[in-house]
Amino acid sequence: xxxxxxxxxxxxxxxxxxxxxxxxxxxxxxxxxxxxxxxxxxxxxxxxxxxxxxxxxxxxxxxxxxxxxxxxxxxxxxxxxxxxxxxxxxxxxxxxxxxxxxxxxxxxxxxxxx
Amino acid sequence: xxxxxxxxxxxxxxxxxxxxxxxxxxxxxxxxxxxxxxxxxxxxxxxxxxxxxxxxxxxxxxxxxxxxxxxxxxxxxxxxxxxxxxxxxxxxxxxxxxxxxxxxxxxxxxxxxxxxxxxxxxxxxxxxxxxxxxxxxxxxxxxxxxxxxxxxxxxxxxxxxxxxxxxxxxxxxxxxxxxxxxxxxxxxxxxxxxxxxxxxxxxxxxxxxxxxxxxxxxxxxxxxxxxxxxxxxxxxxxxxxxxxxxxxxxx
Numbered sequence: 001x002x003x004x005x006x007x008x009x010x011x012x013x014x015x016x017x018x019x020x021x022x023x024x025x026x027x028x029x030x031x032x033x034x035x036x037x038x039x040x041x042x043x044x045x046x047x048x049x050x051x052x053x054x055x056x057x058x059x060x061x062x063x064x065x066x067x068x069x070x071x072x073x074x075x076x077x078x079x080x081x082x083x084x085x086x087x088x089x090x091x092x093x094x095x096x097x098x099x100x101x102x103x104x105x106x107x108x109x110x111x112x113x114x
Numbered sequence: 115x116x117x118x119x120x121x122x123x124x125x126x127x128x129x130x131x132x133x134x135x136x137x138x139x140x141x142x143x144x145x146x147x148x149x150x151x152x153x154x155x156x157x158x159x160x161x162x163x164x165x166x167x168x169x170x171x172x173x174x175x176x177x178x179x180x181x182x183x184x185x186x187x188x189x190x191x192x193x194x195x196x197x198x199x200x201x202x203x204x205x206x207x208x209x210x211x212x213x214x215x216x217x218x219x220x221x222x223x224x225x226x227x228x229x230x231x232x233x234x235x236x237x238x239x240x241x242x243x244x245x246x247x248x249x250x251x252x253x254x255x256x257x258x259x260x261x262x263x264x265x266x267x268x269x270x271x272x273x274x275x276x277x278x279x280x281x282x283x284x285x286x287x288x289x290x291x292x293x294x295x296x297x298x299x300x301x302x303x304x305x306x307x308x309x310x311x312x313x314x315x316x317x318x319x320x321x322x323x324x325x326x327x328x329x330x331x332x333x334x335x336x337x338x339x340x341x342x343x344x345x346x347x348x349x350x351x352x353x354x355x356x357x358x359x360x361x362x363x364x365x
Binding site: 012013033056057088 | 149153164167168169170171173174177178181182183184186187188189190191192193194195196201202204205206208209210211212213214215216217218219220223224232235236239240242293294295296297298300301302303304305306307308309310311312313315319320322323324325326327328330331332334335342343346347348349350351352354355358
């Protein structure tokens with residue numbers, strides 16, 4: 001096996017590009033959680049960057065998904081997200097209700113429009 | 115979500131011997147009956163189906179569910195694998211998407227640690243992801259201090275190993291599920307994460323960071339580049355922070 005072997009590369013990605021860069025933040029948070037001030041300005045900024053980043057990840061999963069979901073028209077994907085958010089607010093801020101509404105929309109849309 | 119409080123955890127008076135083992139199994143039970151867990155497992159079934167479609171090895175995918183334990187990061191890894199991205203670029207994107215664990219772990223650890231040692235806390239931190247974090251905030255408050263760590267391990271182990279089984283099930287089911295249903299399972303990750311971000315948004319900064327992050331995606335889709343997630347986070351989050359700060363000063 002060489003480093004260019006795609007199967008080996010997948011395992012290397014999981015450990016070096018997945019496990020390490022993720023748990024470094026979990027472990028660092030434990031070390032700092034004793035002395036960290038919940039209201040410190042730095043933590044406010046870090047949380048804002050983390051939120052925008054996660055929103056970016058979400059946006060990319062919808063706009064440019066990996067795999068077969070890309071075959072569902074973009075307007076169906078965006079519409080399903082919008083309906084899910086509307087469902088969340090209509091059903092007393094229930095995440096489950098919003099997820100169910102969005103799922104009905106995306107599966108229905110995939111059946112009829114792809 | 116309106117559900118009966120103290121879901122799955124019996125009131126302390128129900129069973130006399132309150133050993134850590136008892137609390138661990140109460141956590142297991144809370145995990146099994148959790149609605150959050152059902153959405154989570156369905157998302158990992160979608161992940162299992164996706165990796166088979168794109169030719170990502172099953173063993174590496176199962177390992178990623180245990181070792182990475184963050185579905186967006188796992189999707190970035192698979193996306194990088196498919197695109198043939200260099201390892202440091204994938205690592206940077208994953209690291210950026212996992213920055214959120216810092217405030218998440220830092221905010222939950224004081225609640226669950228009780229009198230546990232550093233090693234136990236480090237191990238527990240690995241199990242913190244959106245699902246366990248949300249359920250801990252919901253279920254922990256009525257529990258006595260030293261019950262929380264074993265309860266957390268019971269709960270989060272159900273989530274992790276249920277998700278490993280779900281990844282495997284999704285892999286086996288790939289190709290047998292109707293195409294539309296498979297699309298729906300993959301779609302669970304963005305919609306459930308988005309709604310959880312919306313639920314957790316309290317202040318103006320949270321809403322702006324969420325909005326800016328989403329709006330910057332099509333912008334950077336035009337620009338391209340390997341570091342687009344970094345820029346989305348820094349520009350979107352930085353702008354949200356500045357606007358929020360400016361508004362606070364005026365108030």
